[in-house]
Amino acid sequence: xxxxxxxxxxFGPEDLRVxxxxxxxxxxxxxxxxxxxxxxxxSDLHYFRHARTGDFVVTSPLVLGHEVxxxxxxxxxxxxxxx
Numbered sequence: 001x002x003x004x005x006x007x008x009x010x011f012g013p014e015d016l017r018v019x020x021x022x023x024x025x026x027x028x029x030x031x032x033x034x035x036x037x038x039x040x041x042x043s044d045l046h047y048f049r050h051a052r053t054g055d056f057v058v059t060s061p062l063v064l065g066h067e068v069x070x071x072x073x074x075x076x077x078x079x080x081x082x083x
Contacts, residue, residue: 003037007063013051031082032074039067055083 002023009019026032045063046053072082 008065010047010051010058010064012058014048015046019061020065024073028076028077028078029080030076031079032073033068033070034073036070037068038065040065041067045064049079 004020006018006020006040008016010016010035023032043053044066047058047062047064051058075082
């Protein structure tokens with residue numbers, strides 16, 4: 001198991017960088033997913049262009065993308081189930 005992952009991380013308007021992030025231990029009820037494929041949605045484009053969407057303003061680095069598919073590679077002992 002790797003102890004880090006890379007992610008598209010927004011630092012400000014049109015300031016998107018691929019950054020290595022450390023992976024901590026799983027918290028209760030969680031699973032770890034190996035990223036397989038992903039996409040972006042309209043809110044990601046607003047974040048990229050303006051570092052905001054609606055009332056939410058990016059004030060610290062933000063990992064973009066949440067439309068993902070992958071393989072479950074680790075399950076915490078107390079995970080309630082998989083869907």
